[in-house]
Amino acid sequence: MTVRQKITIAIIISFAIPLFFTVFTASFCKSSLKQILKKNYNYVPKKISLFKDSYLVADEISNNNFNMVYQEIIKSPESFVEIDNLDTINKDLQKVNAFLFVQLNSNDLFYGRSTNDFAGIFNIIHQGYPHYLSEDAIYNSYFVSDNGKNINTFVITNLGPYTHSLEKYVNTVIAVFVISLLTSAVLLGLWLYFSFYRQFELLTSIARQISESELDLPIKVPDSDDEIIRLCKKLELTRQKLLDMLEERLQYEEDTRVMITSLAHDFRTPLTAIKGYSEGLRDNIAKTEEKRNQYLQTIYNKACDLTYLVDELSLFSKVEGNNIIYNFKALNLNNYFIDCMEEIDLDISSSNFDVTFTNNVNKDTRILADPEQLKRVITNICGNSIKYNDKEKGILNITINELVKSPKLYKVLDEMEKKEDTLVIVSIADNGPGVSDKALPLIFNRFYRTDSSRNSSKPGSGLGLSIVAKIVYDHGGKIWAERNEYGGLTIFFTLKTKNSI
Numbered sequence: 001m002t003v004r005q006k007i008t009i010a011i012i013i014s015f016a017i018p019l020f021f022t023v024f025t026a027s028f029c030k031s032s033l034k035q036i037l038k039k040n041y042n043y044v045p046k047k048i049s050l051f052k053d054s055y056l057v058a059d060e061i062s063n064n065n066f067n068m069v070y071q072e073i074i075k076s077p078e079s080f081v082e083i084d085n086l087d088t089i090n091k092d093l094q095k096v097n098a099f100l101f102v103q104l105n106s107n108d109l110f111y112g113r114s115t116n117d118f119a120g121i122f123n124i125i126h127q128g129y130p131h132y133l134s135e136d137a138i139y140n141s142y143f144v145s146d147n148g149k150n151i152n153t154f155v156i157t158n159l160g161p162y163t164h165s166l167e168k169y170v171n172t173v174i175a176v177f178v179i180s181l182l183t184s185a186v187l188l189g190l191w192l193y194f195s196f197y198r199q200f201e202l203l204t205s206i207a208r209q210i211s212e213s214e215l216d217l218p219i220k221v222p223d224s225d226d227e228i229i230r231l232c233k234k235l236e237l238t239r240q241k242l243l244d245m246l247e248e249r250l251q252y253e254e255d256t257r258v259m260i261t262s263l264a265h266d267f268r269t270p271l272t273a274i275k276g277y278s279e280g281l282r283d284n285i286a287k288t289e290e291k292r293n294q295y296l297q298t299i300y301n302k303a304c305d306l307t308y309l310v311d312e313l314s315l316f317s318k319v320e321g322n323n324i325i326y327n328f329k330a331l332n333l334n335n336y337f338i339d340c341m342e343e344i345d346l347d348i349s350s351s352n353f354d355v356t357f358t359n360n361v362n363k364d365t366r367i368l369a370d371p372e373q374l375k376r377v378i379t380n381i382c383g384n385s386i387k388y389n390d391k392e393k394g395i396l397n398i399t400i401n402e403l404v405k406s407p408k409l410y411k412v413l414d415e416m417e418k419k420e421d422t423l424v425i426v427s428i429a430d431n432g433p434g435v436s437d438k439a440l441p442l443i444f445n446r447f448y449r450t451d452s453s454r455n456s457s458k459p460g461s462g463l464g465l466s467i468v469a470k471i472v473y474d475h476g477g478k479i480w481a482e483r484n485e486y487g488g489l490t491i492f493f494t495l496k497t498k499n500s501i
């Protein structure tokens with residue numbers, strides 16, 4: 001449940017619960033009030049309200065009571081000077097909480113209740129007000145003159161049972177509303193507090209870890225659509241990314257240290273040789289022309305090794321800084337690899353190598369690639385196979401296949417690259433010494449060499465395959481290595497066809 005949903009539910013419930021109990025209590029109180037009116041005044045209103053127009057109910061009660069007397073006055077005014085008759089009428093009025101008061105020629109003739117009980121309203125009558133409504137009483141009056149007799153008749157209704165009950169019920173409804181509102185607010189507040197407490201604790205914990213650089217301890221975030229949980233997931237993802245960045249930074253620093261050490265070693269070896277043979281020539285150690293030529297050839301070879309190292313380092317610097325300018329062109333895949341194979345055949349003509357090329361894709365397939373950089377990829381991989389060959393007769397097989405669906409292949413490729421018509425796979429296999437399974441994922445790292453002591457007689461900087469990998473990635477492909485049936489190494493890389501780019 002999201003935060004918005006929780007807050008919306010809390011707002012709705014905070015109003016719904018008090019409203020429900022208030023309406024229920026008001027309905028009960030109105031029902032009870034109707035019973036009180038029926039019992040005390042023999043009157044049942046069609047509509048009753050606790051909070052407005054209460055005086056209308058009082059007027060109706062008073063009018064109903066007065067009508068009981070009014071008909072008698074109209075029919076027989078003279079009877080209203082007879083005490084026995086007035087007493088009978090008064091007894092009927094008392095059944096509905098009313099009583100009679102009569103004046104004859106401005107003199108008090110009959111009191112239906114003690115004047116002490118309603119002294120206030122009697123004083124008001126004596127002051128001449130025609131109609132009076134107070135908290136406890138209301139009266140209606142009628143004046144009639146009969147045979148020189150001026151008769152003032154007053155019907156006074158005791159409103160106490162109605163007004164006191166009304167006040168009690170109004171207070172009850174207000175109290176129920178306030179109590180239910182406070183209770184629902186407290187309960188919902190506790191519900192929201194405990195709903196958000198753990199989430200905010202989790203959020204605070206992740207933020208604290210990030211602020212204090214404690215990035216190596218993962219935090220389990222529950223699965224929820226809650227906005228706070230989503231924020232926690234993003235912060236946890238940020239923590240993981242920061243950890244990855246830190247590890248990359250540490251790895252970069254370690255690689256830099258290794259690079260400096262490796263370059264120092266790789267440069268020192270040929271420089272030492274150049275220095276030694278140069279001193280030999282200077283000190284005239286090489287007595288014969290043949291010996292001097294041998295010294296000079298060695299110096300030249302070592303200088304070439306240094307040039308190769310410098311060129312590799314310069315290219316690596318461009319690759320790492322994304323400063324290689326690619327000149328992509330539409331190339332016929334088959335023709336391009338045939339040209340490359342001709343150059344490779346020339347380079348290994350003096351070596352005992354059996355080189356084969358097999359193209360299993362359509363001969364008209366075209367790719368979009370930088371011909372120079374793609375050739376660097378091919379020649380570098382083939383060059384490593386030739387350089388590290390330890391067999392009397394070497395094997396170098398270059399094969400191009402269409403992408404075929406394979407679970408093993410899917411472990412290497414991204415989901416977006418699983419369409420059969422978007423990729424071709426180039427494999428270059430040899431029968432050399434290969435590498436261990438542990439080293440397979442490392443051979444494309446910078447400065448990695450299977451000869452960790454770097455004492456191999458084979459020249460190399462350990463940058464070649466990392467450069468190859470970067471070029472392949474820049475062409476939108478993937479590269480990986482596997483051991484093959486010859487015991488050697490097969491390097492695979494993918495290329496996107498022109499139609500899929």
